[in-house]
Amino acid sequence: MFNTKLVIAYKGTNYCGFQVQNKSNNPTIQHYLNGALTKIFGEEITTHMASRTDAGVHANGQVVNFKHLKDRLPEPQRLIMAINANLPKDIRVLEAEKVSLDFHSRYNAKGKLYSYTIDNHIAQRPLTKEFTWHVPQPLQLENIKKGAKYFLGTHDFTSFRGSGATTKTTVRTITDFQVLEENRYIKFLIEGNGFLYNMVRIIAGTLIEVGKGKIKAEEIPRIIEVKDRKKAGPTAPPQGLILEKIYY
Amino acid sequence: MFNTKLVIAYKGTNYCGFQVQNKSNNPTIQHYLNGALTKIFGEEITTHMASRTDAGVHANGQVVNFKHLKDRLPEPQRLIMAINANLPKDIRVLEAEKVSLDFHSRYNAKGKLYSYTIDNHIAQRPLTKEFTWHVPQPLQLENIKKGAKYFLGTHDFTSFRGSGATTKTTVRTITDFQVLEENRYIKFLIEGNGFLYNMVRIIAGTLIEVGKGKIKAEEIPRIIEVKDRKKAGPTAPPQGLILEKIYY
Numbered sequence: 441m442f443n444t445k446l447v448i449a450y451k452g453t454n455y456c457g458f459q460v461q462n463k464s465n466n467p468t469i470q471h472y473l474n475g476a477l478t479k480i481f482g483e484e485i486t487t488h489m490a491s492r493t494d495a496g497v498h499a500n501g502q503v504v505n506f507k508h509l510k511d512r513l514p515e516p517q518r519l520i521m522a523i524n525a526n527l528p529k530d531i532r533v534l535e536a537e538k539v540s541l542d543f544h545s546r547y548n549a550k551g552k553l554y555s556y557t558i559d560n561h562i563a564q565r566p567l568t569k570e571f572t573w574h575v576p577q578p579l580q581l582e583n584i585k586k587g588a589k590y591f592l593g594t595h596d597f598t599s600f601r602g603s604g605a606t607t608k609t610t611v612r613t614i615t616d617f618q619v620l621e622e623n624r625y626i627k628f629l630i631e632g633n634g635f636l637y638n639m640v641r642i643i644a645g646t647l648i649e650v651g652k653g654k655i656k657a658e659e660i661p662r663i664i665e666v667k668d669r670k671k672a673g674p675t676a677p678p679q680g681l682i683l684e685k686i687y688y
Numbered sequence: 689m690f691n692t693k694l695v696i697a698y699k700g701t702n703y704c705g706f707q708v709q710n711k712s713n714n715p716t717i718q719h720y721l722n723g724a725l726t727k728i729f730g731e732e733i734t735t736h737m738a739s740r741t742d743a744g745v746h747a748n749g750q751v752v753n754f755k756h757l758k759d760r761l762p763e764p765q766r767l768i769m770a771i772n773a774n775l776p777k778d779i780r781v782l783e784a785e786k787v788s789l790d791f792h793s794r795y796n797a798k799g800k801l802y803s804y805t806i807d808n809h810i811a812q813r814p815l816t817k818e819f820t821w822h823v824p825q826p827l828q829l830e831n832i833k834k835g836a837k838y839f840l841g842t843h844d845f846t847s848f849r850g851s852g853a854t855t856k857t858t859v860r861t862i863t864d865f866q867v868l869e870e871n872r873y874i875k876f877l878i879e880g881n882g883f884l885y886n887m888v889r890i891i892a893g894t895l896i897e898v899g900k901g902k903i904k905a906e907e908i909p910r911i912i913e914v915k916d917r918k919k920a921g922p923t924a925p926p927q928g929l930i931l932e933k934i935y936y
Contacts, residue, residue: 451814498815517810524811532811562765563772563780566699567746567930571815682815 443543444512445505446487446523447535448473450498453570453679454530457495458502469493469531473504476526480519481508490545490686491552494638496678498571501534501553501685505545551615551633551687556644556680558626572625573644573680579651581621587650587657588617588628590664591643598667600646602638602675610636610667619647626651629684638675646673691791692760693753694735694771695783696721698746701818701927702778705743706750717741717779721752724774728767729756738793738934739800742886744926746819749782749801749933753793799863799881799935804892804928806874820873821892821928827899829869835898835905836865836876838912839891846915848894850886850923858884858915867895874899877932886923894921 448469456466460474470487477485490503512519516536523533557572559565564574594613601610616631628647630640646663649655655663655673663671696717704714708722718735725733738751760767764784771781805820807813812822842861849858866877876895878888894911897903903911903921911919 449811449814451817500813500815520811529812529817530814532814534809534811561782563697563768563782564777565748566697566778566780567748567819569699569777 451530499683503686553685556628590660600642601636605637641676644676649673699778747931751934801933804876838908848890849884853885892924897921
């Protein structure tokens, strides 16, 4: 038995998220990945992902691992090319590596880096339309930056968890939060030990309310404290979100 | 009679170039633009473009102008929104401005800025696939930079003109040529007083041959001199090309 780790990138626009959906035929990233690997290895392959990304969410550095009986990794570069030849062009394997049998892409992850990008031009730029949330209203960047700082550290993020979530623990640690601005694009870079369902998108939606002046930056500690989803801002749309990196 | 100038951006992926093709029903940017303006102004509108972009080529700063009998520009912001509401989402008007009757987007243009981007990763990155030329081979960046310098200045660019071109003069001036590299993306920023048909793409294709070592940087002056398209490199594919800006 062998265990292989892959780093993959995908454009999520045309997929119903990463995870295979048992009761539907919706196209998912995992469906295509399992299919390509099963074909190449000649045995039934099931991938385990580091992070479940939702419909429309993208990845530059998703990580998966899978167990297999045949050793196909003496030439990782050829394995990558073989898998990519069997995947749609908007899903690409970037790296392949043999790992110990006890490695699990999700359980061993020490941290994750997400980006979320807002297009603040009056008219949404066509070339970045599929990777940004268009917010044409004027935004107070300094207030957004002030608000972002309150998320740093260890908190119970119940107020920032989407409905339908099933995880028992709601405490997470945000280790870094950068707010960048260039040519009317605002980019959040959020790094943490883990994220609740929709957490990054609800944080982004809340900070845009701060930018519009509808929520004060100083109210964020209280919004965290009350553990009530209704007190936070709206869930920002999926297409602005990119899973950038998984740390081990 | 009035004359209005528009700055527009578009993702060219799903279009057969900018210009309306008289003998076909292929979708073009100009077709949709003329249609939206004709509807809004209530009179037949024909736009004049600064630069004809080919099928699959993008723009962040194309400029058009059009004559009209009705004055619709007292509120430019509302005009922009009205036009955009009648355009596909991958074509956007960014700016609108009343100009003098003798202004012509093409004849008055003093210069143009194009970018061309190459993805030099082993596996093409899905998120930038529609805006880059994938060249997975190792490239000698220093040689590409050296080669780019030879294009600066005023030259007869016959060797870098695509077949089927009809312009009489083949002398053009390149005023600036930047070669940028970041995270395995190579970006050319080429500014000139004008460009022949396919000229930027043939220059990009030639410089990638230089990067691969198939053409020496020092051979470029000779390739220019012989005025023979066959001596230059291949025409780089359209999707890497973006019309960034028109200077007046």
